Amino acid sequence: SQQGEEDPQALSIQEGENATMNCSYKTSINNLQWYRQNSGRGLVHLILIRSNEREKHSGRLRVTLDTSKKSSSLLITASRAADTASYFCATDGTGGTSYGKLTFGQGTILTVHP
Amino acid sequence: SAVISQKPSRDICQRGTSLTIQCQVDSQVTMMFWYRQQPGQSLTLIATANQGSEATYESGFVIDKFPISRPNLTFSTLTVSNMSPEDSSIYLCSVTPRGSRDYGYTFGSGTRLTVV
Numbered sequence: 752s753q754q755g756e757e758d759p760q761a762l763s764i765q766e767g768e769n770a771t772m773n774c775s776y777k778t779s780i781n782n783l784q785w786y787r788q789n790s791g792r793g794l795v796h797l798i799l800i801r802s803n804e805r806e807k808h809s810g811r812l813r814v815t816l817d818t819s820k821k822s823s824s825l826l827i828t829a830s831r832a833a834d835t836a837s838y839f840c841a842t843d844g845t846g847g848t849s850y851g852k853l854t855f856g857q858g859t860i861l862t863v864h865p
Numbered sequence: 866s867a868v869i870s871q872k873p874s875r876d877i878c879q880r881g882t883s884l885t886i887q888c889q890v891d892s893q894v895t896m897m898f899w900y901r902q903q904p905g906q907s908l909t910l911i912a913t914a915n916q917g918s919e920a921t922y923e924s925g926f927v928i929d930k931f932p933i934s935r936p937n938l939t940f941s942t943l944t945v946s947n948m949s950p951e952d953s954s955i956y957l958c959s960v961t962p963r964g965s966r967d968y969g970y971t972f973g974s975g976t977r978l979t980v981v
Contacts, residue, residue, distance in 0.1 A: 796969025851896050851961040855907040
């Protein structure tokens with residue numbers, strides 16, 4: 752079953768604005784990852800945050816993790832039209848048998864208008 | 866990170882037929898994973914493909930419908946059998962990062978399947 756829920760389901764902004772997406776999950780995790788998908792194609796890994804980390808940056812991306820609330824957020828700063836895509840959070844559970852078995856959120860469709 | 870070549874990129878198939886999707890990885894990997902993404906939905910894990918043993922299927926997925934082969938450490942196939950329109954989805958393969966669990970996973974470019 753799907754573990755993660757994301758909000759908003761869709762987000763429409765202007766170029767230059769910031770975009771924030773939120774993700775919640777239900778069980779213990781080893782790490783949480785964010786992926787981007789363009790037009791129903793393959794997924795591209797954006798950033799990973801481990802369960803013992805609270806915040807991580809990569810270029811224009813900032814991700815936070817609150818394990819007490821089982822939630823994460825992805826911030827894209829100074830958005831560009833090329834950022835238009837679907838964004839998914841995915842959790843990598845604890846325990847050896849869960850290795851590689853990602854559980855995905857429902858995704859946020861981001862549209863950045865030029 | 867690994868590079869995955871997934872084929873075909875898309876196909877339109879008649880109901881009742883089968884389609885085999887291939888994933889070739891540029892390096893040896895222990896585990897490969899197959900996901901399904903139904904229209905407008907998120908990804909759901911179908912099964913884990915291990916070399917030298919039978920695939921492990923998630924709840925709701927069975928070997929008769931989604932047989933998987935893993936003949937070596939760089940290649941796997943997923944067959945969608947006896948297709949119906951409900952099987953119309955994007956199918957993706959994935960591999961875990963090498964050496965550490967602290968890196969993101971690599972996905973194939975996906976196979977968009979339409980069953981008519």
